[in-house]
Amino acid sequence: MLLNWNILSEYDILIAVCRIGTFYYDQIPLSKLTGHQTGGKRVMNMSWKRGACALTITAILTGCSATEAAQNTETIQNIDSLEAGIAKASEDADVSAAQGQEAAGTSETAMPPASGTIPLTVWAEEADFEMLGGMLASFKDYYAGQASFEITLVPQADSGTCNMILDDIHSAGDIFSFPDDQFTRLMAAGILEPVDNADAVSAANVPEAVAAASWHDTLYAFPYTADNGYFLYYDKTYFSEQDVQTLDGLLAAAAAAEKQISMELNSGWYLYAFFGQTGLELGINSDNVTNYCNWNTTEGPVKGTDIAQSILNLTTNPAFSSNTDGDFIAKVQDGSVIAGISGTWNATKIKNAWGKDYGAVKLPTFTCAGRQIQMSSFTGYKMMGVNAYSPHKEWAMKLADWLTNEENQYLRFVEKNQVPSNSNAAASDAAAQIPAVQAILEQSQYGNLQRVGVKYWDACTDFANIMIEGNPNNISLQQLMDTLTEGITASIAE
Numbered sequence: 001m002l003l004n005w006n007i008l009s010e011y012d013i014l015i016a017v018c019r020i021g022t023f024y025y026d027q028i029p030l031s032k033l034t035g036h037q038t039g040g041k042r043v044m045n046m047s048w049k050r051g052a053c054a055l056t057i058t059a060i061l062t063g064c065s066a067t068e069a070a071q072n073t074e075t076i077q078n079i080d081s082l083e084a085g086i087a088k089a090s091e092d093a094d095v096s097a098a099q100g101q102e103a104a105g106t107s108e109t110a111m112p113p114a115s116g117t118i119p120l121t122v123w124a125e126e127a128d129f130e131m132l133g134g135m136l137a138s139f140k141d142y143y144a145g146q147a148s149f150e151i152t153l154v155p156q157a158d159s160g161t162c163n164m165i166l167d168d169i170h171s172a173g174d175i176f177s178f179p180d181d182q183f184t185r186l187m188a189a190g191i192l193e194p195v196d197n198a199d200a201v202s203a204a205n206v207p208e209a210v211a212a213a214s215w216h217d218t219l220y221a222f223p224y225t226a227d228n229g230y231f232l233y234y235d236k237t238y239f240s241e242q243d244v245q246t247l248d249g250l251l252a253a254a255a256a257a258e259k260q261i262s263m264e265l266n267s268g269w270y271l272y273a274f275f276g277q278t279g280l281e282l283g284i285n286s287d288n289v290t291n292y293c294n295w296n297t298t299e300g301p302v303k304g305t306d307i308a309q310s311i312l313n314l315t316t317n318p319a320f321s322s323n324t325d326g327d328f329i330a331k332v333q334d335g336s337v338i339a340g341i342s343g344t345w346n347a348t349k350i351k352n353a354w355g356k357d358y359g360a361v362k363l364p365t366f367t368c369a370g371r372q373i374q375m376s377s378f379t380g381y382k383m384m385g386v387n388a389y390s391p392h393k394e395w396a397m398k399l400a401d402w403l404t405n406e407e408n409q410y411l412r413f414v415e416k417n418q419v420p421s422n423s424n425a426a427a428s429d430a431a432a433q434i435p436a437v438q439a440i441l442e443q444s445q446y447g448n449l450q451r452v453g454v455k456y457w458d459a460c461t462d463f464a465n466i467m468i469e470g471n472p473n474n475i476s477l478q479q480l481m482d483t484l485t486e487g488i489t490a491s492i493a494e
Helices: 010-020 030-034 046-062 066-075 079-104 126-142 158-167 180-188 198-204 207-212 247-256 268-274 304-315 325-334 344-357 393-403 406-416 435-446 455-468 477-489
Strands: 117-124 148-155 175-179 222-225 231-235 260-263 282-284 291-293 320-322 337-342 358-361 365-368 371-374 377-379 382-386 447-449
Touching: 117 126, 117 158, 117 393, 126 148, 126 393, 126 406, 158 175, 158 180, 175 180, 175 393, 180 382, 207 222, 207 447, 222 393, 222 406, 231 344, 231 435, 247 260, 247 337, 247 365, 260 325, 268 304, 268 377, 268 455, 291 477, 304 320, 304 365, 304 455, 304 477, 325 337, 325 344, 337 344, 344 358, 344 435, 358 435, 377 435, 382 393, 435 447, 455 477
Parallel strands: 117 148, 117 175, 260 320, 260 337, 377 447
Antiparallel strands: 175 382, 222 382, 231 337, 231 358, 282 291, 365 371
């Protein structure tokens, strides 16, 4: 069966029914069951689905007029009919999977890659097409004696890959590029074919990128970048190498120069920097929707209030300002900001502003509970997946491997400044000359994959905004941390 029910979340089914509204149970597309939110890990039983559907239908009908409610009631006669519809969609997925296996060959009776003309479709960012064209040409040359190829590049923004695939699985590319935060949904829906040369790919790439593309020790995609994270930029005119090791040193040097340092504190992506290395916990539950978090803990060597006090000490320092990404660059260019936390996407603009004095290093430590704690970060990777429905999976696998090998990751770095996940490419002489590349690789050892549910973001923004204002209402730090933690761990209904 294509669909992996064991790791689909209840929210997937709930949202599917909500989106459809008036809904004919014998016409449920598979994508409606998987295409809206990230899949979780909890096994669903029929009694839960009955309850979820009943609650959702009640919500739908209560929002309708009397006429609409009557029409909907006629369409959705009872919960058993809905269960039958879900079962039918599952059976259809089984049939589709069987047809795909019949066309491509099952793993037990796998055939060698077919000879003749092989049609393959690659989904990727249109801005990369020229570069990819060269990679495809070299692939065709390498395998010229085995087969000829008709390879089509289709423009698809990486940010929307998952939703597009789940909307119409069979129309998806044989190979597609996507960021790691879409991995769980694609893998849960059975879209990703496990990598056939997993040992070689794992050995070639940094462990963190391999982990981002794996589930239960099975590699499902080919990593190719390791640059979606953040680190510290600084102007060497104002800071010594010692200054940039600690947040205290940065603030002191900036104050002496009557300048500022910057980060976007009211974004949960950056706020995490103060929590990730403290020993406190944050993560996504097995439903893959809600979060667990103990950032308000009153026990242990580092308490929630200790971190809150450290953040408040920062935001009330005149040498600090919280800025959006665009404002950060504007202030770098006008000279008012001389250091800041950002990512590789700003390297060229910052280098142009600071010239030979442009520097980049891992994030500093900060003072908390009487000690220095290393600032953490969220990390991110891009990867290429092979469509499990592809009729030419063996060749698709070879092409995905080719597009993400050491040579082509190095080419991406040279032409697009994309930081390689391949260990050798990242350690090349050319990469060693780019401070931003070395900074993000150094920071990655203190980072964690971004695996949080939707309630995390607004809770962090609300908390950080109070801290940026200096906690003007003098709310107790424990109350602030309790509110933050309650917001992060709230159910999706709240």
